[in-house]
Amino acid sequence: MKITIENLQLRYGNFTAIENLNLEIDEGESVVLLGKSGCGKTSTMRCIAGLEEPTAGRITIGDTVVFDAAKGINLPPNKRNVGMVFQSYAVWPHMTVFQNVAYSLKLQKLPAAEVKSRVAEVLELVGLSDFAQRGASLLSGGQMQRVALARSLVMRPSVLMLDEPLSNLDARLRDRLRVELREIQLSLGLTTVYVTHDQQEAFALADRIALMQGGRIVQIGGPTAIYNEPASASIAHFLGVSNIFDCTATVGADGYVTAVRTGGEVIRTEQRGLATADDFKACIRSEDLVLSNVSGGGTNEFSGRVAVTSFQGSSIRYAVTLDNGGELDVFAPTKGAERFAIGDRVFASVAPENVQVLPADVVRQARLQEVAA
Incomplete structure (x- = not known):
């Protein structure tokens, strides 16, 4: 079913957990709420489920208004037909897998034949058919999580x-379970809301990602768009961009953005135009930098010395202390790339198309604009 959230607010005294949040989730869509601890993602999900009463706003599931602060509507969780799977498995260890999954159906006093049929159906779906009579205390963590999913x-x-x-x-x-969860969601056509702070998990499971900061959705879109086009440097950092530099930014006569790092390097981009902001950062992914022991003499080159090397299997991670201050984080492939040792003098370069100049923080910028208005 479709979920519509309108102007949702959740406050605890003077603390605002969710601030004027609006979101539509289409029927059968998987939306991941992604962000750091305390950003409001779990609070948003709990409001949808009825486990938390918002301060203001309106929530609709399908054709049913389950919460409306203005009209005093607040349906209890058991009237919203929402399934929940938590971080804690909450599996009853004294019961078998079958008994754990069947428990809620028996509370509804369904016929035994229907209970057996429905439990068998979901155990097949989550890959636990052969474990139906096994005691839950004998299960692995992954199997317990499958039981929790089957119970919902x-x-x-x-x-x-x-x-x-x-x-x-x-x-x-x-x-492995990310793939299985995605397969189950797609096969059932379930509308799904998934909360995580792990960006790789979000990329793997989402049709769309709603990235949250400070109780707001600061960016929403498909995984590819979120990854390639973060709206701010703080979002880019959260998504794994390690090299973020203070800079001044200008748009040249040719329309392309040029940034000057605090250390003095001129960084050219293929980016056209700048967002409205009072603070910009130059952002470069570690894997987009190329290390060499000789200067290429071209644009976007940084010089320094290797401070740390870390072998990581398919890649080697280098920390390079720059001559003009600061540090670069560089990923280089293990195979086919030149190796460097601690203390080696190196030159790091990046192609202009792999540089993004972004506002420092869209939440801060939005609040500044609200104050100005």
């Missing part, structure tokens, strides 16, 4: 909400 799916919710459900699992298992 067996209720046939209109909307599925997942709050960092994979954060307790090891890296390889997380990678």
Whole structure:
């Protein structure tokens, strides 16, 4: 079902957790709320589910208004047909897998045959058919998370909400379950709201990502657009851009942006135009820098010495202390690239098309504009 959130606010005394949030989630769409701890993403999900009462605004699921502050409407969670999967598995260890998944159906006093059929259906879906009679205390973390997911799916919710459900699992298992979760969401056509602080998880699971800062959605779009076109330097940093420099920025007669780093280097781009802001940063991804032991004499070149090397399997990470102050973070492929040692003098270059000059922080800029208005 479609979810519509209008002018949502959530305050605790003088603290604002959610500030005038608007969001539409289409039927069958997977939207990931992404951001740092405290940005308001879990609070937003809890408001949709009915676990938190907003201060103001309106929330509609399908054709049903589940919350409207102005009209005094606030449906309880059990009337919203929303399934929830949390970071904590909350699996009953004294029950079998079947009993855990069937528990909520038995509370509804459904016929035994229907309970058996529905549980078997979801256990097949999450890959636990062979574990139906196994005690939950004997399951691995990944299997417990599948039980928690099955327990929500067996209720046939209109909307599925997942709050960092994979954060307790090891890296390889997380990678595998991301794919499985996405397959389940697509096969069922479920409208899904997923909360995470892990950008890789967001990229893997989302049709759209709503990136949150300070209780607001500061950017929303498909994973590719969010990755390639962050709206601010703070967003770029959160998405893994390590090299962010203070700079002054200008638009030349040719329409292209040029930045001058505080250290003195002139950084040219293929970017056309600048957003309205009072503070700009030059942003360069670590993997877009090329290291050499000789100067190329071209544009966008930084000189310095290798301070740290870190072998990371398919890549080597270098920390380069720059001659003009500051540090560069550089990723180089393990194979086919020149190797450098600590203390080596190096020159790092980046193509103009791989430089972005962005406002420092869109939340700060928005608040400045609100004050000015």
